[in-house]
Each structure stands twice: as structure tokens, then as C-alpha cells.
Amino acid sequence: MKNKICTTIATIMLFVPWTILPLRTFDWALESPVAEIMVYSYAAFMIFSGVFSVLAYTKGRVKNKWMQVCTVINGVYAVGAAAIIGMSIVTLL
Template identity: 65%
Template sequence: MKDKILTTISTIMLFIPWTILQLRTFDWALKSPVAEIMISAYAAFMIFSGIFTIISYVREKVQNNLMKICLVVNSLYAAGGIAVLGMMIFQKMM
């Protein structure tokens, strides 16, 4: 039962970052303070989902085929989130 719950959560976390595309169609989402906050929040969520999936796979031993796909994709999301936050922090420092 635990395996199915963790796999379901990781699978749902695959699709949430794509909702930013819908939000960015609004004019208010393109203005500076809102855009920065929204991108930071999505990046933080992507990092969290990557860490959650890695912990579920390694520590909780949820190692089915769907979880392997979630592990790869959410790890890439986490790396992208770290890169985006790093670029934002680097830009603020300059």
C-alpha cells in the first residue's frame, strides 16, 4: 500500500510543473515581482519533488517501473530547479 501511495504522489508531481505554462498566459503573471515569485515557487517545488522521489526510491525501496521513470524525470526537474534558482541568485548578486 505504501508503495502505491508514494508512486502516485511522485507521478502527480511529474505534471504540476507544466501548469506554469497555463499561468504564464495571463498578463499579471508576466510582471516582475509576480513572475519572480512564481518561478521561484515552481523551482522550489521541483527541487522538493526530486528529493521526495529520490528518498522514496532509495530509502523506502519503492522500485517499480513507474517509479524509475518518476525518479529520472523528477531528478531532471530538481536539477533544472537548482539551476534556475542559482541563476536568479547570481543575477541578484551582480
């Protein structure tokens, strides 16, 4: 049961970051404070989903093939989000 729940959550977390694309078509989403908040929120979610997937795979022992795929993809998302946050911190300094 735990395996299916963790795999389902990790699968849903694969598709949530892509919802930023339809949101960015609105004019209000391109204005400065809203755009920054949206990008940082999505980046935080992607880091969380990467950490969740890695912990579910290693500590939770949810080791099936689909969870391996979810862990790799969410891990790539997390690294990319950390890079985005890192680059924005450097530009603020």
C-alpha cells in the same frame, strides 16, 4: 500500500510543473514581482519533488519501473530548478 501511494504522489508531481505554462498566458503573471515569486515557487516545488522521489526510491524502497521513471524525470526537474535558482542568485550579486 506504501508503494502505490508514493508512486501516485510522484506521478502527480510529474505534471504539476507544467501548470506554469497556462498561468503565464495571463498579463498579471508576467509582471515583475508576481513572475519572480511564481518561478521561485515552482522551482522550490520541483526541487522538493526530486528529493521526494529519490528518497522514496532509495530509503522507502519503492522500486518499481514506473517509480524509476518518475525518479529520473523528477531528478531532472530538480537539477533544472536548482540551475534556475543558482543563475538568479548570481544575477542578484
